[in-house]
Amino acid sequence: MKTFRSRQGLTHALFTLVIGFLACTALEQPTFSEEPAVAPLMLPEFPSPQLANLADRLYVILEKQSHYLLGLVKPWNGDPRYKLLTESRSAEHWIRPNTGAVEAFCFLYRFGPYDEKLVGMSRATLLGDIIVPMIRYLTETHVTGSRPTGDGRKWGDAWQSAHWAQMLGRGAWFIWNDLPEDLRSAVRRVVRHEAERIAHSQPPAQLRGDTKAEENAWNAQILSVAWLLMPHDPQADQWMSQFQRWTLSAFLRPADQNTTDEVDGRPVAEQFTGANIFDDFTLENHGFVHPDYMSTFTLSLGCVTDFRMTGRREPQSVLWNVRGIYENLKWFILPDMGFVYPSGQDWTIFRQPAWLSAHVLMFVYGRDGEAWDLATQTVGVIEKMQARSPEGAIYDPSEFFFPSTQTDIAEALARAWLHLHFADPAAIGTYQPRLGAKHLRFGKIFLYRTPRLITAISYGSVIMGTFTPNQRDRLISPDQQSLVGSIKLSGNTRPLPVKLLRAEFSEKKESFQGILHISHGDNVIAEWTINGDASGQVCIAEKLVVQRDCTIQEMATGLIGVLNNQRWIFEQGKREIRLGSVSKTIPAHSSVRWEAPQTDHVGIDHMMEIELFPPRDVLYVGATQPERGRATDRLILNHLSGPRDFHAGDVIAEWSATIRPTPRNAE
Missing domain, CATH: 2.70.98.60 (alpha-galactosidase from lactobacil brevis)
Structure with missing residues (x-):
C-alpha cells in the first residue's frame, strides 16, 4: 500500500528521485518568475512500515474530519469568491477556526493518498471552491487588507493573531505553486506583518496565575513560517534569531537564571528573559496548575518539522525543559489517554485528541519511546470518538464548547503526519505507567x-x-x-x-x-x-x-x-x-x-x-x-x-x- 503520493500523480519512485534532487539544494532559486521563491519542501519517505501504518490511520481520520468541516464552509454574504466556516467576525473564535481549517485543507490538497469519497470532493474542487476563497477572505479582512469582517473590524495585531496567521501561512506554503499570484502576495503581506510585530517585541514572562509559556510558544511559530515564505528576505536572519529567543523564553524556570548550561552556543543564564514555569516543571494558567497548558510546548517544538523539511538544523532552544514537562504529563496520564486534573479543569476533560501532538513530537524529536506507545493509544481513542459521527466529526457537541476545537485537531492531524516522516523507528518503545508518589x-x-x-x-x-x-x-x-x-x-x-x-x-x-x-x-x-x-x-x-x-x-x-x-x-x-x-x-x-x-x-x-x-x-x-x-x-x-x-x-x-x-x- 502506498503511504505517500503527490497530487500530480507521480510514481512513488520518481517522486523519491525528485525529493533527493531537491535535498541537495538548501533554497530553490526562482526560474520562471521574478517573484522570490519560498523555501522548497523536502519530505523523505516514512522510515518504517510501523510509522507508515500510524500515518495512514492519521490521514484517514483527517479525511473524515475534513468531510465534516467542509460541510460548514459557506460563501461570505453570498459571494462565492470569499468563503469561511464561521460567522464573519474579527476575534479569535471566528478567525482561528478558519485559518486552522485552511492549513488542514491545504495539507490534504498537497499530500497523501487522497480519497475523494472520504473527503467528499476532488482535490481540484477542494482548491478552487474551498481553499482559494477561504484564503482570499482571510487576507482581505486582515489589518493589511482592504475589507473589514462582518463586525466592522479587521483581524490582526491581537494577542493571538500571530498564531492564526502562521496556520494560514504554512498552509499556503504547502500549495504555493498552485495559488494565484495575488493570493501569494497577500499571504506574504499578512505573515510579514505579524512576524515583524513579534520580532520587534520582547518575550513576556509570568510565573503565577497566567503563564506566558503558551503565548511565547505560539508567537514563535510566525517567525518560522515567515522564513518558509520569504527565505531571501532581508529580515530572514532576524526572524530566525528571534525564533530562537522566543522558543527558549517559553519554558524557562527560575533556576535557569543561574544555570551555566549552554543552549545554541550561549549559557542559558545569559539568555534568561524571565520564568514561565516552576522549577518542578509545572506551570499555572487560569489561576491554577494546568496540565493542558503544560502540553503547549508542541506549538514551538512542532516547528522543528519546518526546519527538517527545508534541510536545516533546528535550534536547541525548542527542547529546553520540555522533557521535564513531558515527564510530569506521564504522571497525569490516564488509561483513556486523558489527564488527571489535580487542581480541577475549566476546559473539557475529553481532550484526548489534543494530546496527540505532544506524544508524536516527543517520540520524533525527543526520541522518547514511551511517547510512541502513548501516541498509538491516543489514535485508537480518536478513532473510537470519530466512529460515533456519520459526518466524520471527532468531538461530540456535548464534549466541547471552544469554537476552534474541531479545526485545531484537523490541523494537528496534518502536522502529526508530517512529523512522522522524521522519526527514528529505533526509538519505538512501550509506556510504563507511573506508580508510587510524585x-x-x-x-x-x-x-x-x-x-x-x-x-x-x-x-x-x-x-x-x-x-x-x-x-x-x-x-x-x-x-x-x-x-x-x-x-x-x-x-x-x-x-x-x-x-x-x-x-x-x-x-x-x-x-x-x-x-x-x-x-x-x-x-x-x-x-x-x-x-x-x-x-x-x-x-x-x-x-x-x-x-x-x-x-x-x-x-x-x-x-x-x-x-x-x-x-x-x-x-x-x-x-x-x-x-x-x-x-x-x-x-x-x-x-x-x-x-x-x-x-x-x-x-x-x-x-x-x-x-x-x-x-x-x-x-x-x-x-x-x-x-x-x-x-x-x-x-x-x-x-x-x-x-x-x-x-x-x-x-x-x-x-x-x-x-x-x-x-x-x-x-
Whole structure:
C-alpha cells in the first residue's frame, strides 16, 4: 500500500528521485518568475512500515474530519469568491477556526493518498471552491487588507493573531505553486506583518496565575513560517534569531537564571528573559496548575518539522525543559489517554485528541519511546470518538464548547503526519505507567498512583482532592470543590471561601499520608487526614470545628464528582448508585436529587465502594446537562441541611471514609 503520493500523480519512485534532487539544494532559486521563491519542501519517505501504518490511520481520520468541516464552509454574504466556516467576525473564535481549517485543507490538497469519497470532493474542487476563497477572505479582512469582517473590524495585531496567521501561512506554503499570484502576495503581506510585530517585541514572562509559556510558544511559530515564505528576505536572519529567543523564553524556570548550561552556543543564564514555569516543571494558567497548558510546548517544538523539511538544523532552544514537562504529563496520564486534573479543569476533560501532538513530537524529536506507545493509544481513542459521527466529526457537541476545537485537531492531524516522516523507528518503545508518589512541591500537587486508583491532592490556589480509578472509564470528575466541599451560612447564597492553613505529606515505600488544615471563612476549620497504600485503598477523615458562633444553612463536604455522560465512548450513559441498602440506576443528565440519611455504605457503578463511619447523611445530585464539556453528578458524603446554630468550639462533624476501587472495564 502506498503511504505517500503527490497530487500530480507521480510514481512513488520518481517522486523519491525528485525529493533527493531537491535535498541537495538548501533554497530553490526562482526560474520562471521574478517573484522570490519560498523555501522548497523536502519530505523523505516514512522510515518504517510501523510509522507508515500510524500515518495512514492519521490521514484517514483527517479525511473524515475534513468531510465534516467542509460541510460548514459557506460563501461570505453570498459571494462565492470569499468563503469561511464561521460567522464573519474579527476575534479569535471566528478567525482561528478558519485559518486552522485552511492549513488542514491545504495539507490534504498537497499530500497523501487522497480519497475523494472520504473527503467528499476532488482535490481540484477542494482548491478552487474551498481553499482559494477561504484564503482570499482571510487576507482581505486582515489589518493589511482592504475589507473589514462582518463586525466592522479587521483581524490582526491581537494577542493571538500571530498564531492564526502562521496556520494560514504554512498552509499556503504547502500549495504555493498552485495559488494565484495575488493570493501569494497577500499571504506574504499578512505573515510579514505579524512576524515583524513579534520580532520587534520582547518575550513576556509570568510565573503565577497566567503563564506566558503558551503565548511565547505560539508567537514563535510566525517567525518560522515567515522564513518558509520569504527565505531571501532581508529580515530572514532576524526572524530566525528571534525564533530562537522566543522558543527558549517559553519554558524557562527560575533556576535557569543561574544555570551555566549552554543552549545554541550561549549559557542559558545569559539568555534568561524571565520564568514561565516552576522549577518542578509545572506551570499555572487560569489561576491554577494546568496540565493542558503544560502540553503547549508542541506549538514551538512542532516547528522543528519546518526546519527538517527545508534541510536545516533546528535550534536547541525548542527542547529546553520540555522533557521535564513531558515527564510530569506521564504522571497525569490516564488509561483513556486523558489527564488527571489535580487542581480541577475549566476546559473539557475529553481532550484526548489534543494530546496527540505532544506524544508524536516527543517520540520524533525527543526520541522518547514511551511517547510512541502513548501516541498509538491516543489514535485508537480518536478513532473510537470519530466512529460515533456519520459526518466524520471527532468531538461530540456535548464534549466541547471552544469554537476552534474541531479545526485545531484537523490541523494537528496534518502536522502529526508530517512529523512522522522524521522519526527514528529505533526509538519505538512501550509506556510504563507511573506508580508510587510524585510530590510537585512548587506546583503544590501530591500524586499517588497505584494500578487501581490515582489519588491527587492540590493545595495551592485550588484546594481539592480526587480519587480516580486507574481505568478507561475514569468515573471521577475533577470538580474544584472535590473532597473539601463547601459550607454556606444562613442568609448567604455563596459558600464560605476556602483557605489552606497547613499541608504535610509523608511517603513510605508503599503508602502515604497527607494532612490538610483548611479554613472555611473565619467560621470553621476542617482537619483532613488522608492515608493510602499500594493496594489502592484510601482512608479519609474529616473533623469540622467551629471557630466563631454562626448559623450554618448547608454543609456539603466529602464531595465526589461522578461523571455521567450520554455519549462519551468509555461511559454507558448511566450510573448504578447504591446508598445504604438501596440501589438505583441514575441516567445521565437526570437532575435527580436523592437524600439518604444515616448511610454507612456507598457504591458507585460497581467501580468504587465507600464505607462511612459513623453513618452520615448522604446526598446525590444528578447533573441536568453537560457543563464545561462534561456532565458531573455530585455525591456528598457529609451533608447537613440547616439552618443550625453552632458555637465556637463545637465539633460539627467528625467522620471517616474508606474508599476501595473495584475495577470494571468499560470499552
